[in-house]
Amino acid sequence: MSRRIPLPPPPPPAEIQSWPDREARLVDRALAMDELGRRLLGGRRLTLFLVWFVLLELGWSFVGVALTAFDHGQIDPITLMLVMFSTCVGLAILVPAVWMTVRGILRDRVARERLAQWAALDSHPATDARLRAPTLGLCWLLLSFAMCAVGLWISFAVPAGTSREDGGYGFVAYGMGIGLILWITGLVGLTKAVGHYRFAVRLTGRPGPRSASSGHPRPE
Template sequence: MLPSTALPPSPPAPEEGAWADRAGLLEERARAMGALARWYLAPHRALLLWLATMVFALGWVLAVSGFQFLVTGQLVEHLLGVMFLGLALGATIPSSLGVAAGIRRDVSVGGRLRDWARLAHDPRTLPLWRVPGSALLWLLPSVLLSSLGLALGASTVFSELSPESFGTLLGISVVFAAAGGLGLAKAIAYYRLVSRELTPGPGPEGR
């Protein structure tokens, strides 16, 4: 899988005359969108997001437990609290930095993909850049994860729990819902591109 910096850049402006004819434009457009879409919806990127989500959730559990140990006032519990907080930092910081870096790359590649899509409408080239299996891999787990996060958050809010349990479950629900939302946003953005390709409309070639 190519890094995002090696992928096709955004297309030149139409007035720059980069293509001699429409056939050349469509060929280059399909090639660029295929490379960008395969990177954007790569299965391993979805797995990395879910893995980072689980690691961050584990770090949150360790952090809440660490704070709970610290407030007990006993030496042994203080030592355990410090250890748990150290483990929590080791889990949450790398996973959150990884997700943030992934979001930045997704924004860049998604922008290039939309720029190429706006150049024309050509349903005949859709099979050259469509990645339905990868899109489903992002969509279905994201729906399940966001639904689980929302259900867990709702049940936590309306349940009588101890402060430790409340903070733990509410934090996990927020993490799950946020990760599911990220996956849904990518899948929806891709399906909007496919829908646009299949919907006749005026493009640069029709003006």
């Protein structure tokens, strides 16, 4: 992976702010808010969101091979070696994917906090309107909603439609794991999309210029 570029820093405290005029402050504010908006909803962030989701499903699929293997009765040594190999590969993929997913969630939280801090400096309709990003926001919303819907359906359909002859407990655990990953990942994306849109709407609807001491809208 390429070296991660750090997030834009928060604005300096009010007592040491040294912009020569309001226009200079607005320029820095626009640059920071545009970059933070891209970090939260941009195409690269959406791609990483999907990549880590695919790796989570892939890792669980390898683990699922081991789960379903034990439902077929006695396991011979060769099958046991394949099961162990599949489990090791699955965990090698699953553990880093979980870690990177959690890291991405925590990084998004920091980005939202800094976005709110920069938004508190002033009010500029053109910059604030760009923050809505309706196309990207809709992509996040629809994709995440589809993940949630499919995940919930799988979580209920697999246990209801599986018998001992069809695969047993191992297949049920495997299917419910697939559904749970879909549902949780979709819920994360859905929360992000809705929260960002609500924050952007409150930001564009506030009256007049604001100073850093006047408070700011809190992101979801």
